[in-house]
Amino acid sequence: MSAVSISSSCSHQLHHSSKELITSHSLASIHFPRKGQNTSTNFDDINNECRAKSCVKAAPQRLKWRTRVSFFPSFSIKDGDIETLKQELLEAIAPLDRGAEATAEDQERVDQIARKLEAVNKVKEPLKSSLLNGKWELLYTTSKSVLQPQRPKLLRPNGKVYQAINVDTLRAQNMETWPFFNQATANLVPLNTRRVAVKFDSFKIAGVIPIMERGSGRGELEITYLDEELRISRGNQGNLFILRMVDPSYRVPL
Numbered sequence: 001m002s003a004v005s006i007s008s009s010c011s012h013q014l015h016h017s018s019k020e021l022i023t024s025h026s027l028a029s030i031h032f033p034r035k036g037q038n039t040s041t042n043f044d045d046i047n048n049e050c051r052a053k054s055c056v057k058a059a060p061q062r063l064k065w066r067t068r069v070s071f072f073p074s075f076s077i078k079d080g081d082i083e084t085l086k087q088e089l090l091e092a093i094a095p096l097d098r099g100a101e102a103t104a105e106d107q108e109r110v111d112q113i114a115r116k117l118e119a120v121n122k123v124k125e126p127l128k129s130s131l132l133n134g135k136w137e138l139l140y141t142t143s144k145s146v147l148q149p150q151r152p153k154l155l156r157p158n159g160k161v162y163q164a165i166n167v168d169t170l171r172a173q174n175m176e177t178w179p180f181f182n183q184a185t186a187n188l189v190p191l192n193t194r195r196v197a198v199k200f201d202s203f204k205i206a207g208v209i210p211i212m213e214r215g216s217g218r219g220e221l222e223i224t225y226l227d228e229e230l231r232i233s234r235g236n237q238g239n240l241f242i243l244r245m246v247d248p249s250y251r252v253p254l
Contacts, residue, residue, distance in 0.1 A: 082120055086230055089113045093140040093242060100147045100156070107142055111240060114232050118224040125193035126223040127167055134248035135164040135175075136231055143239040154179075163243060164252045171252040172198065181206045185253065186217075195222040 092110050096102045102110070123129050138161040141147065148156045159177030166172075170188040175181075183204045189197040200217035204210050225232035233241045 082117070082227075085113060085117050085120075089117065089230075089242070090139070096140060098138060098147065098161070099140045099142055100149055102140075102142075110140065110242075114225070114240060114242065117230075118232060121225045123226040126226040127190050127193050127196065129226060130167070131226055131228055132165050132167050132223070132231070135162050135246050135250035136243035137162055137246045138241065138243050140242040141239060143235065143241070157182075162246070164250050166252045169252065169254060170196075171254065173252045175207075183207050184217075191220070194224070195220060 089110070092106075092113055093099070096106055096110075099107075123131060126132055138146070144150075146157075146161070157176045158179060161177070162175040164173045164175070165188075170190070172186045172188055174184045176183070183202075184200055185202050186198045186200040189199060191197055198217075198219045198221055202210060203217070220236035221233050222235075223231065223233050229245055231241075231243045231245070233243070235241070
């Protein structure tokens with residue numbers, strides 16, 4: 001699941017194979033030798049002629065097949081390429097104040113880089129991976145419920161925002177710091193090995209004052225990229241969340 005859409009509003013989102021049949025060359029008119037003609041020489045000529053015709057007709061087909069095959073992309077990617085994409089993503093979001101200062105063009109650029117990383121995600125079943133466990137810092141989101149852009153800047157979350165997940169207990173926790181120190185905890189219900197339904201069971205202001213009834217908030221979250229350092233998630237309303245691991249030992253309260 002992804003950062004902090006587990007807070008105030010609780011809204012989250014979520015070969016072609018082509019085959020080509022190449023027919024072999026069909027031998028058309030073969031002229032048999034007349035009586036008394038040297039058959040060995042004649043059949044040699046015939047064979048040479050047939051081979052020549054076959055090569056001439058088959059060559060364009062082979063060339064055509066090879067040309068088409070060459071258009072298929074290579075899906076292999078090196079670890080260094082993944083690190084380059086991660087660095088590019090971090091540089092793109094660094095000046096955007098967790099997404100609050102992002103223009104439409106900024107959001108499009110960040111989304112494109114995120115999709116490149118999602119396409120080479122090596123952890124295919126993140127909800128079965130221990131890499132998900134721990135406390136993550138929210139670096140970027142498009143969620144207005146998290147960013148609160150309609151509020152004056154002093155009344156928005158200005159400190160760091162964290163999200164913690166424990167896959168063994170299927171628990172999650174969102175934590176704001178300065179100035180409100182709000183917290184929300186939730187149960188996670190797996191829908192598949194990548195997506196969960198989020199069911200909030202508590203929300204607290206300043207970490208102590210409960211203001212949400214149990215079970216009053218729900219959402220969905222899909223984990224689209226995961227490694228030891230970085231997590232990308234998408235909510236059921238199309239919001240993007242990018243987080244960085246800060247404490248893999250952190251445990252969410254039961």
